Amino acid sequence: MRCCVMKMEGSPESPFSNYISNLSPIKPVNTARVAHGLLGISSPPLVFKSPHTASDRQINLLRRFQYPQISGAETSKIDDGSKKSVDSPEDMVKSGICLTSSLIVDAQTSDNVNNSEQDQPGSSSGCVDEYLSDPVDADCADSVNLVNPNVKKSDDALQSPESNLTNFKIVESDDINDKGTKGEVSQARPEQDGEDPKEQPTSENKMEKIKEEGSLAKQPSHVCPNFGSDLLVDHASRQQCYTSGAQVAHPHEPIQLIAYNGSEVSQLQRGMSRRCLQFEQAQQETTKDGTYSPNPAINLFGSISPASSTELEILDSSQVELTISSHKEQTMTAMFSANISGKSPVAVSKPSGIGLHLNSIVNTLPMGSGASGPIMSHHLVENKISCSKLSNSVERVSLTAGDRVLQTKASLATSSTTSESFHNMESFNNLQPPEHQFHHQLLFPLSLYARACSLLSKLSCTTELLMISRKKASSTDGDGCKRCNCRKTKCLKLYCDCFAAGIYCAAICACQGCFNRPEYEDTVLETRQQIESRNPLAFAPKIVQHVTEFQAIDVEDGDLFTPYSGRHKTGCNCKRSMCVKKYCECYQANVGCSNACRCEGCRNIHGRKEEYAMTQEIVSNRTNEESLEGMADEKLKMVSNNKFLHAELYDLRSLTPPTPSFEYISHDKDAPQSRLLPGRYVLSSESDFSMLPSYAKSVSSPSNSHGNDMLPKTSKSLDIASHGQENYNITETTGQFSPQFDELADFSDHTPLPNPSSIMMASSASSKTQDKANVSQPQVYPGSARLSFGSSLRWHSSPITPMTRLGETKNQAQDSDCGLYEILEDDTPEILKDSSAPITSVKASSPNKKRVSPPHSHIREFQSSSSAGLKSGRGRKFILKSVPSFPPLTPCLDSEDCTQQKYQKYRHLPL
């Protein structure tokens, strides 16, 4: 319904759009955003892409994770974002979205839902609308609106039970279903009875209301599948639309898109999460009803390729991340808080970056915030769980991710560029996101974004996102949902993958005496808390992105997926598996072993421990050298210039959503300068690095050539987009979400891995190039983003938006023309562009903030010749700045925003 409306509204000149524009100060942007979002939802595509291909398994996984996450976290996030007002561009976007959504809702209400649905059978739009509407409801409409819409939705769903697309209604119905299903489930299960339905009122009144309505209305098990399908469709449609929109390329668009994406993501996530829940429930129910196939996912995605499931998972994580980023940190925090209430300590999907990182993030946040009541209603709980899942999923995703990542990669390859980018991002953003994500998970994550999100096995985090997974094929159902087989632990220990992922066990699980069910939410939460008390990071994503990897090495082929950047937080302890079997968590996560590993005879195809150590040494050496060389003055100048440029860009493009702060700082400037610059910040997850040795790097992508500042911003962006396009875009998006550093990744690992996949992609690509160019220079992309040389810069989607800045070595002065653009554009483009160029290191936002300063000579070179200098690039320094775990609510203040905008542009372009 809403989708239809949205589309209608989204139409350039529709009265609705006009109305919206009138409403919000940001009007144009909002409308545009809305339209874009609705139409293109480039970001969504990512999510969708993976999802589309995602197999049923994935779907299931997503459902689980997502559902919980979505219902609680997303709504809360969204709400927060809307409430906060438009502080930042993101806010603007959000607000705009909210408005639109509210409007849409109204329109929908006025209009017959049926009509809208009919209009857009695809539901893709509807899905989007739904998403939008949901946020709106939550945010703007509040409970009342929410309730009504939900009811309507449920009604709609009821009306068209068979219709696959319940659209938004379905989504809500899903929630309801969740409750209802839960209730059903509980009924089915004597133990569960009573507890489920209302059990945890938690903080979310809305959820409760929805649930109530849902329970009353129906049990749309069908809805879930449908919804999923809808989402997919929506994505496709969106992508198309988006692409069309992208062509327009408004300076504002990027932001809008991002915001939109975020909303979409959230929506998607919601849908996903709901699905997951529903699926699970549905599964149970279906068994009863017999209407549904055993695998709801299948029903939903019957058309979808099996790969889609994984993608979906990743998407979930990524989505989470995206949503987080898009919605802003606030939402993130809210989600986290919600999650936290659940228990989570800090973890993120390993994702879910956020992806991967998601889990970590979620977990971490939750720990702190804890507010939430501990128990979420099912939704809340689920949400929390989902968040944790995202993060976990991200982590796990990263773990399991390998497979997922691969799938996502494949899907990405197949999928349109935009969608791919998103996937990459997510897997991602994580948001992987996931852990992505991809994580994912995400998970992410979350972005918060799950093992699934671990998104990113190779992706590393991202994410993002990445999450859920497959980890264990055995462990995972065909659907991709995790499933456990616990017999003695009652699924309340980390032995249980489901529990560890922060998700409830599903009907698929063959566990015995399982307490990891909504009915035992309290028990689950308590247990989680206990575990967290012992080990706060117990639920954090295990996969964290690390800079040092030489991704390129493995990746040469194009294994975008290989997540070299990702590393297992605690490392493995393999003694007989040689780290070549899934016994090895590193291997399982598709990440290389690191110094943290105590493995013996490591032969991890994703990276041996020895290699990792060597890489780090090289990096450290470079960094040291660079730091010694330090060209503070020049750097400062450069920075100032860059700021200028960024500022200009920022204005021109209108704000970009906060997150991606992927700054490319001129080499000259180096990290210190960047630091000097107020605006720039690199989030560093734990990561240390994020240093990309300019030397090796050079990953230069084919596009690198244009690298020079010469190219107009747009052109550059375009070029970049075209070249690295997907990845780049994705990374951006993920970054927007929040590039989190490893830490973030830890949280989310979302991160996030989600994104992780994307991240992985980027990293891998970059690494490849680097490797080719120089093995020595591994680029580290702390959760933020990795530049893939050639084409893809990718952000690690982390829940938090790390702003990675590439130090632009080039002088803005030199290229007055390109000036700002150059810098901005150059950042990514250069990286991409200059294959030869020493390039720049991508600044990953690493928690550690490491800088790599190019030798003075290099810097000078850059100064002297903008492009050449950049290319020579030795000098580029990467500064890793510690970034707040959560992306600032406000979009990147400084240049970062500009950079983001740039990325956004790029995104648009590609789209």
Add this chain to the structure above:
DNA sequence: GAGTTTGAAACT
């Protein structure tokens, strides 16, 4: 599908 292997989680 049963049994074995493996390494993480949990416990001491």
Add this chain to the structure above:
DNA sequence: CAGTTTCAAACTC
């Protein structure tokens, strides 16, 4: 923190 036990996934047959 190290060693041992427990556990469930991964793997093999």
